[in-house]
Amino acid sequence: MASDRTNDEWLAALASDGPDLAAALDDLRPILLRALRVTLAPRVDRGAESLAQDLVQDALLQVRDRADQFRGDARFTTWAQKVSVHLALSELRRKRWEDVPLDTLVAEPPRTPEPGADESLERAEAVDMVRHLIATALTERQSTALQAVLAGMPLVEVARRLDTNRNALYKLLHDARLRLRKAFEERGITPDDLIPS
């Protein structure tokens, strides 16, 4: 029974071949399929069931191929469901944005004069200043990635366009926010400057 397997037994069965592997995959399939259905059903208008059926084989393969990344502090089936949820959401995010070219999300920087240190910024100026800093205080790659994310493009899709992975992209964006933090602090820009008056 699937529920009777320990984490070590799951790992051993998935690392084997023959009947033990087949039995483990048979036990795992309905668990992953349920996770895919639960993830897709509220997010897809039509065809959630067929998409779940399409993805379950990929999910099984990913779980088997990445089993060595399982840390062992959670139940193996929880980890496997996490892999399935990630697969399903990545697929939805990719489909939603696949036809949007990245360069349509990147704006030209506005020409903004530097305000004096004690000069209060009007909202429109503050908006322009922040846009200006996104374009000039960051590297081109940081700026492109950040603008795509601000437009709503998911990290996984931005990462795919920039030929990197989500983890490296998060680091890139984190470094960008640290640069912006310094730039905002130097100019005294706060979120309140961007509230409509």
Place this chain on the structure above:
Amino acid sequence: MPPPPDALRALVAKSLATEPDEMSCGECDALVDRFAEMTLEGLDATAARPLVEEHLTACPECREEFEALMDALRAAERDGMPWWKRWWAGRQR
């Protein structure tokens, strides 16, 4: 397409709150399965793993994945219940 003012405002707030040693998506992902289990078990996952909670607050995509995982685990829990408990759990939602 320039970023909308609301997104810029959120960016300013998030940038000013950015610390050098934040958890990455990958680091969060490695811990979030146990974090989800602890949450379902009624344990104080946030106290045990505050950086995970911090990352889930800052990263909408990791938050969505965490919530979907929670939904999947709850569904698994319901499937493992006797029929009358499933019926009762359904009435409580």
